[in-house]
Amino acid sequence: MNHLGFIGTGHMGSMLIRKFIETGAADPADIIASNRTREKAGLLSRDLGIQLGGNIDVAAQSDVIFLCVKPLDVMGVLRELRYELTPDKLLISVAGDFNLAKIASMSRARATRVIPSIGSESLKGVSLAVFGRNTTDSDRALILRLFRAIGHPIEVEEKDLDILIVLTSSGPAYISAVMKELVLAATRKGVDADLAERLVKETLEGTSELQAKESFDDLITRVATKGGSTEEGVKAIQKHAPAMFDELLVATKAKHELVRKKVDAQG
Numbered sequence: 001m002n003h004l005g006f007i008g009t010g011h012m013g014s015m016l017i018r019k020f021i022e023t024g025a026a027d028p029a030d031i032i033a034s035n036r037t038r039e040k041a042g043l044l045s046r047d048l049g050i051q052l053g054g055n056i057d058v059a060a061q062s063d064v065i066f067l068c069v070k071p072l073d074v075m076g077v078l079r080e081l082r083y084e085l086t087p088d089k090l091l092i093s094v095a096g097d098f099n100l101a102k103i104a105s106m107s108r109a110r111a112t113r114v115i116p117s118i119g120s121e122s123l124k125g126v127s128l129a130v131f132g133r134n135t136t137d138s139d140r141a142l143i144l145r146l147f148r149a150i151g152h153p154i155e156v157e158e159k160d161l162d163i164l165i166v167l168t169s170s171g172p173a174y175i176s177a178v179m180k181e182l183v184l185a186a187t188r189k190g191v192d193a194d195l196a197e198r199l200v201k202e203t204l205e206g207t208s209e210l211q212a213k214e215s216f217d218d219l220i221t222r223v224a225t226k227g228g229s230t231e232e233g234v235k236a237i238q239k240h241a242p243a244m245f246d247e248l249l250v251a252t253k254a255k256h257e258l259v260r261k262k263v264d265a266q267g
């Protein structure tokens with residue numbers, strides 16, 4: 001059995017630990033975690049029975065190390081662990097904007113990246129996996145096994161990550177933001193806000209089940225019958241949404257570039 005280490009027990013680190021344990025993909029006895037603010041990891045340890053340590057303990061005692069800190073904290077951790085991250089260790093970074101080449105330049109571990117989605121909280125959603133040049137077949141199998149337990153892992157190329165993240169890990173925020181606008185439009189017409197939110201959420205749940213079986217276009221055609229009011233509503237979305245989503249892509253790209261500049265400035 002592999003010993004799994006987690007550095008950073010914030011939203012993503014703690015979700016991964018909880019879900020790997022809940023699904024039986026990992027045994028609490030095989031998990032050690034560290035966090036900058038010790039108390040946060042302490043709560044998790046009391047809840048789940050995992051071991052706690054400092055970053056160096058985690059790296060030294062694990063075969064597989066999940067790096068779950070924010071992009072601007074990655075370099076500090078890699079510097080701290082320069083002696084522990086040896087080629088016999090598998091490093092899985094969940095951080096955006098810190099690429100494999102940069103990780104490889106600072107560590108001798110077999111580096112990979114997996115960008116999970118908070119959807120794994122309900123064992124759904126996509127984890128985007130990028131494997132490095134020195135990823136072995138058993139690394140790949142291990143990563144796919146772990147992330148299959150909590151959703152759908154998909155291997156992708158690193159150059160495509162920025163845009164694919166929009167569709168996967170950022171997706172729950174964007175879908176919620178769009179649905180919130182629909183709720184607000186209804187409230188501007190006098191509908192009670194709580195009622196509007198409940199109706200949209202129920203509709204979203206039903207829609208996601210239908211979407212699992214048919215294409216977006218088929219579903220639109222079935223609901224927006226020719227000459228009806230829904231067809232007019234769909235036309236309004238098709239008129240305005242392209243500009244909104246194009247702007248979203250421009251804004252997120254600019255932010256990725258800014259964070260990468262800050263990462264590069266760290267050394």
Ligand SMILES: NC(=O)c1ccc[n+]([C@@H]2O[C@H](COP(=O)([O-])OP(=O)(O)OC[C@H]3O[C@@H](n4cnc5c(N)ncnc54)[C@H](OP(=O)(O)O)[C@@H]3O)[C@@H](O)[C@H]2O)c1
Pocket residue numbers: 007008009010011012013034035036037040055068069070071073076077094095096115116117118169
């Ligand atoms: N949230 C998502 O949906 C999502 C999706 C995909 C990928 N990610 C990636 O996951 C990473 C973590 O995101 P998050 O949302 O989990 O952020 P977060 O909640 O802020 O968690 C980051 C954790 O890292 C800890 N930390 C920072 N520096 C550290 C160090 N030197 N040593 C040990 N622990 C340290 C922080 O400790 P403190 O308690 O002291 O702050 C914090 O608990 C990011 O790189 C992000 O790009 C997140």
